[in-house]
Amino acid sequence: MSIRDDDARVELLQGTLDLLILRTLQQGPAHGHEIMTSIRQSSDEVLQVEQGSLYPALHRLLKKGWIVFDHGTSENNRRAKYYRLTPKGRKQLAAEATKWEKLARAIARVLRPA
Amino acid sequence: MSIRDDDARVELLQGTLDLLILRTLQQGPAHGHEIMTSIRQSSDEVLQVEQGSLYPALHRLLKKGWIVFDHGTSENNRRAKYYRLTPKGRKQLAAEATKWEKLARAIARVLRPA
DNA sequence: TCCTCACACCTTGACATTCTAGGTGAGCAG
DNA sequence: CTGCTCACCTAGAATGTCAAGGTGTGAGGA
Numbered sequence: 001m002s003i004r005d006d007d008a009r010v011e012l013l014q015g016t017l018d019l020l021i022l023r024t025l026q027q028g029p030a031h032g033h034e035i036m037t038s039i040r041q042s043s044d045e046v047l048q049v050e051q052g053s054l055y056p057a058l059h060r061l062l063k064k065g066w067i068v069f070d071h072g073t074s075e076n077n078r079r080a081k082y083y084r085l086t087p088k089g090r091k092q093l094a095a096e097a098t099k100w101e102k103l104a105r106a107i108a109r110v111l112r113p114a
Numbered sequence: 115m116s117i118r119d120d121d122a123r124v125e126l127l128q129g130t131l132d133l134l135i136l137r138t139l140q141q142g143p144a145h146g147h148e149i150m151t152s153i154r155q156s157s158d159e160v161l162q163v164e165q166g167s168l169y170p171a172l173h174r175l176l177k178k179g180w181i182v183f184d185h186g187t188s189e190n191n192r193r194a195k196y197y198r199l200t201p202k203g204r205k206q207l208a209a210e211a212t213k214w215e216k217l218a219r220a221i222a223r224v225l226r227p228a
Numbered sequence: 229t230c231c232t233c234a235c236a237c238c239t240t241g242a243c244a245t246t247c248t249a250g251g252t253g254a255g256c257a258g
Numbered sequence: 259c260t261g262c263t264c265a266c267c268t269a270g271a272a273t274g275t276c277a278a279g280g281t282g283t284g285a286g287g288a
Contacts (some may be wrong), residue, residue, distance in 0.1 A: 014128030014245050020224050033265055046220035054247050074183050078264055106160035110134050128274050167275050
């Protein structure tokens with residue numbers, strides 16, 4: 001994942017991609033390409049997930065049983081894999097979201113101490 | 115770095131350690147051990163930096179010219195390296211803090227879209 | 229005296245995640 | 259039939275972190 005930083009791309013942050021994918025799929029099934037553009041758009045063009053990160057991540061989530069996919073046809077009439085959350089994935093999403101909140105708050109505290 | 119999660123330790127998040135160290139040193143010179151406890155305390159015991167992460171990180175920051183150290187003696191009368199920010203490090207801190215804010219906001223947007 | 233503990237520093241090896249940089253094939257527009 | 263976008267994929271390298279080890283020294287107690 002990269003973050004747009006004054007028109008330069010800077011790599012940043014490990015461990016949040018799973019969370020972002022799970023959250024995106026919570027809004028309904030989507031194929032890889034859709035997930036990419038969805039994350040980019042819902043972050044106001046700040047977050048740019050690379051394909052080389054996305055697909056390994058999807059396979060990782062599949063393996064862990066957090067998502068599954070069905071074959072389907074995209075809006076552009078292409079073959080595509082529609083991923084969706086499993087119940088296990090929903091739980092994981094909740095857990096990861098909580099963890100993220102906790103972490104973000106903790107870092108914020110360190111950045112501006114009382 | 116790990117985050118305390120209901121009395122279990124879960125590793126989390128790559129790329130923020132430099133920021134936390136720089137921010138800690140902004141409050142004045144400190145040696146490694148102090149930096150560890152300072153981060154733990156200012157995060158309300160949530161963030162626990164391991165030695166195996168801290169020292170490589172310090173050497174990395176040294177190499178990049180963001181910090182320097184002087185030999186000194188600790189409060190406990192031990193030999194210690196007192197690290198402090200360089201002007202370059204101060205700039206870097208500002209840049210990384212901005213980047214973090216940007217990222218945290220972006221992720222927050224993805225987590226709860228309008 | 230000797231022992232143990234905490235302090236302060238360090239390194240090695242493994243691991244996971246991500247990026248770069250490739251590649252495939254199919255549909256669509258010119 | 260060419261070129262473009264879509265949609266999928268992988269190999270290789272880089273990176274940062276952790277777990278687990280290690281050294282040496284000072285302080286305090288037995």
